[in-house]
Amino acid sequence: MTGSVLLRKFIVAAAALLCACRSDAQPQPPVAPGAPKLLIVISVDQFSAELWDEYRPQFTGGFARLAAGTVFRNGYQSHAGTETCPGHSTITTGDRPTLTGIAINTWYDFSIPRADKAVYCAEDESVPGSSSSGYTVSAKHLKVPTLGELMKARWPASRNVAVAGKDRAAVMMGGHNPDQRWYFRGSQGFVTDLQGVAAPASLARTNTAVAAEIAQAQPGLDPPPFCAAKSKTYVLGGTPDSLPGPPRTVGAGRFERAAGDATAFTNSPEYDAAVLAIAASLTGEMKLGRGPAPDLLSIGLSATDYVGHRYGTQGQEMCLQLLSLDRDLGDFFNVLDRSGIDYAVSLTADHGGFDIPERAKTKLPDAANVDVALDSSKLGKAIGQALGLSGPVLRGEWAGDIWVDGSLAPADRKRVIDEALRRYRAHPQVEAVFTKDEIARTPLPTTSPDKWSLIERVRASYDPQRSGDLWVVLKKDVAPYPSTPALASTHGTPWDYDRRVPILFWRPNMAGPPRDEPIETVDIMPTLAAMIGLPLAQQSVDGRCLPVPGVACPAGVAGTERGKR
Structure with a gap:
């Protein structure tokens, strides 16, 4: 069964719910003239701008609809730490990780x-x-409010709802105290952490349908010619020092799944179909977009990330995933259309991704997996032995934030940092290493995100309480993970293949020519705020209101210049 068919099956009950209007007695402050009643913010995890550019001609469903709106093809998750939690923290807050705390x-x-x-x-x-x-x-670690929180403060009748495959996506987009927050938890189905919030009846029905689907075997998808042309197998074998596991073949998969295999379910197009079904169900049962105040629905679609990690970004598997998601999004929007809800959509990604080096080498000769010797535990052990110190003196992974063990005395911490700097900088796969002090002294960047230096990108990720003592930048085209059957490819670097993402805005009659100028995901929140007439204090967020058709950007709100906070 394709993801699109699955979504249609799940959504039958939800469609019947999209009818009656919601009644709220208290008067609400005015909204912008012609403002939509429902804002939908969608994050497609690991959906790079490279994938958008490559697949745009193939899309005929939901992505094609969004492409008819306003498309910024050079959006940036501008910070260095291009991971799921930091990326999602920027989308509805308007702030970079240095302010969100993530x-x-x-x-x-x-x-x-x-x-x-x-x-x-x-x-x-x-x-x-x-x-x-x-x-x-x-959501206690998120230091700033989200768009949904500000909407509820302005319009008490406003609803803030978040649904995602991953808990961190739902948390970072929904923020503190949303009305509903649901995410997938394996055999438990979709769950919530909110106390005292009753589960909607439609949620239980969809969970039952998802459980029944997982219990059935999946015979695999039939690849169209465009996807079949990408079918070429690569063997991931790992090394004796990398994570264990038998050799695994990727590149020509069709998402066959054994009955009851919930992990394979999350690594397939079915996963996003289930999330969109939950979103449609909650929209109907809660009557989102039908009250006196605008509502916000945040949707985190996680399957593209799981597919990318397990199979890479350029094989038949990713092709099947994206074309299936295109159909699913089209079905989701069609349900909303039939309801008559006046809605607007913004879609982006939390980060991009790098393909498996085994395949990337055909175009990028320097593509490689990180040397296992750079594992912080291995390097830390070697440094400890050299300095006569016991214990894992370094914490972290292969690159990015690296911490020195907090139990060490100050003098020993300095010795470890000095030795770690020497060893990292001497390694042929390392581009640069920055100390915490160097990062903290770097001014926040004010130029276009595509022009930032490496340390400026790291500065946008820096939190004085949570960031590491060192930030290690691997050379371009070096994947920050060793060759292993468990994980085919990943992200997390300051390079543009991990930073550059599409940013799309759509509502009826919002068509505009594709835009090539570099913008940031932090610009989404102030743009949507202006769309509905939500006032923001001047320079209260890192982002700025974008020139989107039909949106009147208030002068000075969020600034037309960067870095004025």
């Missing part, structure tokens, strides 16, 4: 009273018994 998916806090010093971006580590892998979901 510098990375997982950081280290050596002051917390638990053995596990790693902290997940969307957890509440103060909950007894919590760990960075077994956590209580929370």
Whole structure:
């Protein structure tokens, strides 16, 4: 069954709900003339601008509809730490990670009273018994409000709803105290962390349908000629020092799935279909877009990221995923059209991605996986032995934020940092290494995001309490993960293949020529705020209102210049 057929099956019950208007008694402040009643913000995880450019001629469904609106093909997640949590934190806040506080998916806090010093971006580590892998979901680490929060403060009748495959996507887009927040949790289906919030009836019905679908075997998708032309197998075998696992073949998959395999479900187009079905169901049951105030629905579509990690970005698998998502988005929009809701859509991504080096080498001769010797635990052990220090003196991964163990004395910390700098800078795969002090002294960039230096990109990711003691930049086309069957490819670097993403705006009669100028994902929030007449204090966010047809940008709000805060 294709994802599109699955979505249609799930959505039958939801469509019947999209009818009656919502009644709210209290008067609301006015909105902008002609403002939409429902804003829909969609993030397609790991959907790079390179993929948008490549697949745009193939789209005939939802992506094609959005392409008829206003398309900025050179959007940027402008910061260096191009991971899921930081990227999602920029989309509805209008702020870069240096202000949102979400510098990375997982950081280290050596002051917390638990053995596990790693902290997940969307957890509440103060909950007894919590760990960075077994956590209580929370938005406590997000330091700034989201668009939905500001809408509710302005219009008490406004609804703020977030639905996603990943908890961190739903948390960072929905923010603090949304009306509903749902994300997928394996055998539990879609769950929420919100206390005292009743589960909508449609949610239970869709969860039942998803569980029934997972229980059935999936025979695989029939690739159209465009996708079949991308079918070429590559063997991921790993090395003795990398993560374990038998060799695995990628490049020609069709998403065959055994009955009951929930992991394969999340690594396939079916996953996004389920998320969109939940979004449609909640729109109907909560009557979003039918009240006296505008509502916000944030949707985090995670399957593209899982497909990219498991199979890479350029094979038959990614082709099937994107064409299926195109159909699913088209079906989702068609349901909303039949309801008569006046809605507007913005779509972007939390980051891009780099293909598997085995395939990328055909066009990029320097493409490679990171040397396993750069694993912070291995390098830290070697540094500890050389300096006569015990324990894992470094924490982190292969690149990006690297922490020095907080239990070390100040003099030993300096020795470790000096030795780590020497060893990183001597490695042929390392482009640059910046210390925390160097990053903190760097002014925030004010130029176009495509012109930023490497340290300026790192500066936009910097949080003084949460960032590492070092930031390691690998050379371009070096994937920050070793060759392993478990993970085919990844992201997380300051290079533009991880930073550049599409930014799309659509509502009826919003057509405009494609735009090539570089913009940022932080520009989405002030643009949508202007669309509905939500006032923002001057220079209160990093982003700026964009020149989108039908949007009157207030003078000075968010500034036409960058870096004035």
